[in-house]
Amino acid sequence: xxxxxxxxxxxxxxxxxxxxxxxxxLEGRAxxxxxxxxxxxxxxxxxxxxxxxxxxxxxxEHVPYKGVQLTVEGRRAALRMIRRHRxxxxxLVARLGYTWDAxxxxxxxxxxxxxxxxxxxxxxxxxxxxxxxxxxxxPTAEGxxxxxxxxxxxxxxxxxxxxxxxxxxxxxxRLRYLASVGLQPGATVTVIERQPFSGPITxxxxxxxxxxxxxxxxxxxxxRGHQA
Amino acid sequence: xxxxxxxxxxxxxxxxxxxxxxxxxLEGRAxxxxxxxxxxxxxxxxxxxxxxxxxxxxxxEHVPYKGVQLTVEGRRAALRMIRRHRxxxxxLVARLGYTWDAxxxxxxxxxxxxxxxxxxxxxxxxxxxxxxxxxxxxPTAEGxxxxxxxxxxxxxxxxxxxxxxxxxxxxxxRLRYLASVGLQPGATVTVIERQPFSGPITxxxxxxxxxxxxxxxxxxxxxRGHQA
DNA sequence: TCCCAAAATTAGTCGACGCTAATTATGGGA
DNA sequence: TCCCATAATTAGCGTCGACTAATTTTGGGA
Numbered sequence: 001x002x003x004x005x006x007x008x009x010x011x012x013x014x015x016x017x018x019x020x021x022x023x024x025x026l027e028g029r030a031x032x033x034x035x036x037x038x039x040x041x042x043x044x045x046x047x048x049x050x051x052x053x054x055x056x057x058x059x060x061e062h063v064p065y066k067g068v069q070l071t072v073e074g075r076r077a078a079l080r081m082i083r084r085h086r087x088x089x090x091x092l093v094a095r096l097g098y099t100w101d102a103x104x105x106x107x108x109x110x111x112x113x114x115x116x117x118x119x120x121x122x123x124x125x126x127x128x129x130x131x132x133x134x135x136x137x138x139p140t141a142e143g144x145x146x147x148x149x150x151x152x153x154x155x156x157x158x159x160x161x162x163x164x165x166x167x168x169x170x171x172x173x174r175l176r177y178l179a180s181v182g183l184q185p186g187a188t189v190t191v192i193e194r195q196p197f198s199g200p201i202t203x204x205x206x207x208x209x210x211x212x213x214x215x216x217x218x219x220x221x222x223x224r225g226h227q228a
Numbered sequence: 229x230x231x232x233x234x235x236x237x238x239x240x241x242x243x244x245x246x247x248x249x250x251x252x253x254l255e256g257r258a259x260x261x262x263x264x265x266x267x268x269x270x271x272x273x274x275x276x277x278x279x280x281x282x283x284x285x286x287x288x289e290h291v292p293y294k295g296v297q298l299t300v301e302g303r304r305a306a307l308r309m310i311r312r313h314r315x316x317x318x319x320l321v322a323r324l325g326y327t328w329d330a331x332x333x334x335x336x337x338x339x340x341x342x343x344x345x346x347x348x349x350x351x352x353x354x355x356x357x358x359x360x361x362x363x364x365x366x367p368t369a370e371g372x373x374x375x376x377x378x379x380x381x382x383x384x385x386x387x388x389x390x391x392x393x394x395x396x397x398x399x400x401x402r403l404r405y406l407a408s409v410g411l412q413p414g415a416t417v418t419v420i421e422r423q424p425f426s427g428p429i430t431x432x433x434x435x436x437x438x439x440x441x442x443x444x445x446x447x448x449x450x451x452r453g454h455q456a
Numbered sequence: 457t458c459c460c461a462a463a464a465t466t467a468g469t470c471g472a473c474g475c476t477a478a479t480t481a482t483g484g485g486a
Numbered sequence: 487t488c489c490c491a492t493a494a495t496t497a498g499c500g501t502c503g504a505c506t507a508a509t510t511t512t513g514g515g516a
Contacts, residue, residue: 044465
């Protein structure tokens with residue numbers, strides 16, 4: 001009775017498209033061609049062409065000039081890739097001495113090559129983690145994810161104390177900097193002062209006072225108190 | 229002064245071709261088109277075409293209608309892939325609970341996706357092993373391999389006692405069978421009797437008497453006494 | 457309402473790498 | 487020496503997935 005059998009394997013390209021379309025779908029509605037092109041660093045016509053193929057394959061629905069949305073099957077495939085990616089990140093950090101700024105690139109290539117079996121072995125070896133080193137939740141093998149709600153640090157009013165939940169920065173340099181000042185998932189942060197007009201934010205982390213830019217503060221998603 | 233810099237990355241196909249050409253070169257002279265086609269399960273014309281491209285790239289030398297030989301650069305690339313493959317096999321067995329009959333397929337895909345850095349981290353985590361689970365020697369990162377000399381069990385005269393060094397069978401079923409009777413690298417084997425005309429061979433392994441077919445005995449490469 | 461810039465799509469290429477069918481080279485008997 | 491089976495190559499084609507240039511659609515001012 002298993003419904004998910006003979007999906008002929010997706011290509012690397014297709015897997016990448018599905019992943020970014022899923023991620024775009026989390027922040028708004030239908031993903032625009034230009035958004036996809038930008039994320040994948042491809043030309044818009046390349047994306048148009050692939051979108052047509054993918055919608056013919058039933059992985060997404062395309063309303064010309066409007067945008068694109070994953071079908072149930074497309075979403076399943078996307079979540080499978082995201083699970084792989086995040087488990088790989090966990091494994092590389094926990095077992096092979098990678099730092100959180102270096103894992104993304106490695107996982108990005110490996111996620112297309114590992115078997116489901118290997119992914120599950122790695123997950124098991126780590127005790128089935130629920131979040132990757134950046135705090136991103138790991139979908140289950142069945143394709144279920146908890147949508148962690150969290151507020152960018154940039155929007156927390158002065159005086160409040162919050163916990164860093166997810167760090168959405170991708171750039172290794174930024175990640176290294178954030179780690180160096182203790183701004184990692186789990187860190188407790190108190191907002192001391194906020195300058196207007198997207199100005200810098202003063203905060204206390206690990207007993208230290210720090211000032212960080214607005215842009216960086218946007219990438220730190222926070223919540224109140226203990227883990228969700 | 230490092231000579232090995234801007235090699236634009238090789239494709240998966242190219243990596244596979246180089247690997248099988250290297251392996252063929254170990255057992256004879258120039259690899260024939262049909263040998264390559266057979267190993268890669270491709271048509272002969274596909275191989276002819278690729279061989280042309282590879283020789284234009286300077287990865288091998290092709291004498292039409294004669295065969296193919298790796299250049300120094302091609303050999304370096306091939307050994308790099310073989311190192312990756314064998315370290316991956318070691319790691320999967322040692323750290324992720326794989327059995328030796330299951331690692332090949334997984335490593336076959338991963339070898340194209342791992343970075344040099346990851347390979348070296350895995351090797352280090354394992355204490356820089358010198359042979360994979362099948363007893364095949366692992367080339368160094370600099371591209372050096374010890375050519376283990378060993379004799380097929382099928383050619384060992386009755387009465388002699390030898391050590392299994394390498395198991396060249398690839399088929400998972402055969403590997404499982406061999407493991408089940410203790411015929412793995414490191415095993416000590418005494419040949420009791422050999423039937424003529426490629427007949428079965430009677431031997432003692434782990435205190436047990438066994439009879440195995442000639443074909444299987446061909447894939448067990450043995451040497452005398454302690455490790456090389 | 458009209459117009460136009462931005463976004464998207466279509467048209468037309470290209471390279472990598474498969475394939476089948478047709479052709480050519482090679483080398484071992486008779 | 488000639489002939490022919492086998493091996494190899496060439497010819498011609500298809501698909502995937504990228505690209506640039508040209509065209510079309512869309513939606514927001516003036």
